[in-house]
Amino acid sequence: MKVMDMAEAQQLAGWLDAVAADQDKAAFKQLFDHYSGRIKAFAMKSPGVSGSATLAEEIVQETMIKVWNKASLYDRSKANVDAWVYTIARNVRIDIQRRNNKHDNCIEVDDIWQESDEPGPLVQLRQRQLADNIRAGLEQINPEQALVLKKMYLEGKSQREIAEEFNIPLGTVKSRTRLALARLRLLLQEKEL
Amino acid sequence: MSHHPSEHLLAEFTSGSLNTGAALCVRTHLEQCHDCNRVAEDLNVLGAVMMRDSDQASCSDDLFSRVLDQLGSSAPQAPFSRSAGSKALSSLIPGGIQSVPWKKIAGGVSSYTLPINDGEYSVKLLRVEKGRSVFQHTHTDTELTVLLQGGYSDELGSYTAGDFIECDGSHVHKPVAHRDQDCILLTAVSGKLRFTGAVGRLLNPLVTF
Ligand SMILES: [Zn+2]
Numbered sequence: 001m002k003v004m005d006m007a008e009a010q011q012l013a014g015w016l017d018a019v020a021a022d023q024d025k026a027a028f029k030q031l032f033d034h035y036s037g038r039i040k041a042f043a044m045k046s047p048g049v050s051g052s053a054t055l056a057e058e059i060v061q062e063t064m065i066k067v068w069n070k071a072s073l074y075d076r077s078k079a080n081v082d083a084w085v086y087t088i089a090r091n092v093r094i095d096i097q098r099r100n101n102k103h104d105n106c107i108e109v110d111d112i113w114q115e116s117d118e119p120g121p122l123v124q125l126r127q128r129q130l131a132d133n134i135r136a137g138l139e140q141i142n143p144e145q146a147l148v149l150k151k152m153y154l155e156g157k158s159q160r161e162i163a164e165e166f167n168i169p170l171g172t173v174k175s176r177t178r179l180a181l182a183r184l185r186l187l188l189q190e191k192e193l
Numbered sequence: 194m195s196h197h198p199s200e201h202l203l204a205e206f207t208s209g210s211l212n213t214g215a216a217l218c219v220r221t222h223l224e225q226c227h228d229c230n231r232v233a234e235d236l237n238v239l240g241a242v243m244m245r246d247s248d249q250a251s252c253s254d255d256l257f258s259r260v261l262d263q264l265g266s267s268a269p270q271a272p273f274s275r276s277a278g279s280k281a282l283s284s285l286i287p288g289g290i291q292s293v294p295w296k297k298i299a300g301g302v303s304s305y306t307l308p309i310n311d312g313e314y315s316v317k318l319l320r321v322e323k324g325r326s327v328f329q330h331t332h333t334d335t336e337l338t339v340l341l342q343g344g345y346s347d348e349l350g351s352y353t354a355g356d357f358i359e360c361d362g363s364h365v366h367k368p369v370a371h372r373d374q375d376c377i378l379l380t381a382v383s384g385k386l387r388f389t390g391a392v393g394r395l396l397n398p399l400v401t402f
Contacts, residue, residue: 037249086241
């Protein structure tokens with residue numbers, strides 16, 4: 001089990017602060033080195049990208065440019081950097097999927113999937129503990145259930161698409177998702193006690 | 194506010210796997226609900242953990258320099274505040290609820306179709322005049338509803354502004370607007386509505402919400 005240490009979280013937040021305050025390109029390079037390979041792997045799995053390295057790198061580029069542009073909006077009291085970057089990459093992926101499906105909507109992705117605007121000084125600390133607990137929990141839940149969560153979060157697949165991929169009823173996918181979340185929630189509560 | 198989206202639906206939302214119509218309903222509830230926001234944040238952390246711990250792909254050597262080129266000389270954005278409390282829905286109806294060009298579809302019920310084309314959901318605003326009802330209906334698939342104004346009751350409960358209601362084919366209901374004011378709803382429906390009452394059945398071939 002990998003435990004994300006506090007030093008790493010602080011480091012990431014520090015680099016982001018340097019980008020925001022001084023447009024520090026060396027700090028930006030550190031963030032790029034930390035995230036680009038992960039975002040690319042994340043993007044490669046998306047159905048809209050269908051394994052195209054070129055398209056996946058476009059998602060990396062677009063995400064990192066947004067990280068640069070939005071650095072000053074990042075508030076370390078509100079989210080940890082991993083969660084913040086995840087939401088940006090996720091929104092870029094949704095945008096690409098929309099373009100692929102030729103769904104033209106009169107509403108921007110960022111208008112619906114906004115980053116958090118929930119205040120709270122303890123969020124950063126809470127989220128870091130939460131991340132470690134979730135990581136531990138994911139290793140304990142039923143692999144079939146964990147797989148459904150992976151398909152959703154890493155591949156952006158809808159419940160229907162997952163049902164088709166595994167050739168199982170939609171109801172089964174839904175109940176696996178429900179059970180996975182309930183089990184995870186239970187494991188998290190045990191940790192908090 | 195006492196009716197919330199299921200954690201299951203919030204997971205679909207935060208994973209980005211929910212289509213735009215349904216996501217708009219979830220967002221509209223999140224804008225008003227502290228508790229669900231908190232759950233959504235936790236679920237974002239779940240996504241972040243998965244992204245962080247999954248494998249890494251190696252990127253082209255020149256990818257960083259390509260990113261730098263695109264940053265150009267432009268400075269990072271000054272913090273712009275998405276106007277506090279800005280609503281996703283307001284980008285679709287900039288003039289507000291008052292400006293909506295309602296179309297009458299039945300006695301006491303008007304609708305307005307929002308310009309969302311996500312390939313799955315049909316997204317509408319519905320206005321039910323105070324005390325009036327929508328014909329009893331059921332769904333072949335999913336109906337998500339967020340109450341924007343007023344309240345209504347049906348066989349399953351009573352709902353007020355901000356409440357989020359998820360119905361599927363197993364629910365047959367006949368919502369009745371509360372008597373104090375007109376009730377305005379945002380709904381996303383996948384599959385077809387089927388009217389089930391005696392009068393409603395006559396409408397099935399005629400009315401598409
Ligand atoms: Zn809620």
